[in-house]
Amino acid sequence: MSSDMKTDLKKGSWSAEEDQKLISYIEKYGIWNWSQMPRFAGLSRNGKSCRLRWMNYLKPNVKRGNFSKEEEEIILHSHSLLGNRWSAIASKLPGRTDNDVKNYWHTHLKKRAIKHKKLPEKPEQNDTNPSPTYGLDNVEGTQQSTNHSNYVSGSWFTFDDDNPSSSCTTTTNDYGFDQFTAEYHDAGSPGTIDDLQLFWDQLCPVENLEIANNHLDGFSNPISQDSYNDPISSYSIFNNDYITNILPHP
DNA sequence: AAACTACTCAACCGCATAGGT
DNA sequence: TACCTATGCGGTTGAGTAGTT
Numbered sequence: 126m127s128s129d130m131k132t133d134l135k136k137g138s139w140s141a142e143e144d145q146k147l148i149s150y151i152e153k154y155g156i157w158n159w160s161q162m163p164r165f166a167g168l169s170r171n172g173k174s175c176r177l178r179w180m181n182y183l184k185p186n187v188k189r190g191n192f193s194k195e196e197e198e199i200i201l202h203s204h205s206l207l208g209n210r211w212s213a214i215a216s217k218l219p220g221r222t223d224n225d226v227k228n229y230w231h232t233h234l235k236k237r238a239i240k241h242k243k244l245p246e247k248p249e250q251n252d253t254n255p256s257p258t259y260g261l262d263n264v265e266g267t268q269q270s271t272n273h274s275n276y277v278s279g280s281w282f283t284f285d286d287d288n289p290s291s292s293c294t295t296t297t298n299d300y301g302f303d304q305f306t307a308e309y310h311d312a313g314s315p316g317t318i319d320d321l322q323l324f325w326d327q328l329c330p331v332e333n334l335e336i337a338n339n340h341l342d343g344f345s346n347p348i349s350q351d352s353y354n355d356p357i358s359s360y361s362i363f364n365n366d367y368i369t370n371i372l373p374h375p
Numbered sequence: 376a377a378a379c380t381a382c383t384c385a386a387c388c389g390c391a392t393a394g395g396t
Numbered sequence: 397t398a399c400c401t402a403t404g405c406g407g408t409t410g411a412g413t414a415g416t417t
Contacts, residue, residue, distance in 0.1 A: 138385070138411080160402065176403075177386065212405060223405070228384050 126338055137170045139178050143168060147175055162305055181222045188220030200226060284319055 135143075150166035156179075161173035168175060181187070192200075196218055203214040211223035211230075318355065 136387075157400080172402080173388090173404095180404095181385075209406065224385075227406075232383060345391075 133169070134174075134175070135172050139182075143170070144178070144183055147221065149178060151179065151183075177224075183226045186220050187222060188225075192221075192233075196221070199236065200230060201237070204234075 145165050148169055150162065154165075156162070161172070162168075163170045163172060163175050166175075199217050200214055203217055207213050209227075211227040212248045214225045215221050215223040316321075
């Protein structure tokens, strides 16, 4: 028999008194075990309910109120990358919870994303009007590409010498954003941090990095220790201006 | 003013995973 | 290794509210 059945636990909306009990207890004793805490805090709730109430509502620095334009953009962009990984998306928005982001998506942004998805695609490449090519070929000191194409084809550049399985691609994602994705694969064993640094230096030369970072909006930093530990590191850029203005051949 | 509809968001539920024994 | 428990996550629900007829 579950503890819920044994002890007639309360469900539904939280009262101000319950909120205060939980806040007072946590302020005094901290969070130590959600399933035990309610009993000591004098609450007839299960641990999950307490945890949810604290995480989504009572915890200090939980941001209330309307989402800003910037927050909306981050959600839209992140969702196009991560899908319904609400917790991961919320982590990019200080003070917002996964529940908030999920609710806001369903009530405000989903329709917009679907509408956006129906926007016309970029023009197809043809012989008389070739799409611009993007690459590092003409950047001094960088590796020459042996396999690059434009963003319409969805396959842009492949490192085929020093980094045989690393790649960059540009695609138009489901939401109509141009998505530029680069991956560093170090087949089998992790490479050195220098290998990774070299890869990203080639991909984003110094003169491009500053502008590129303005569009990263907190997406994974390619030169982080995390990336080093992960045999694949990647980031994506969704801003059309970035691809148009930063990466075209000179 | 009443009835109905649409929207919002707090909360619940089930499942997956991590960590401990 | 198998089992148990706690925690975290995403899908879903439903009460309350706002807007419309």
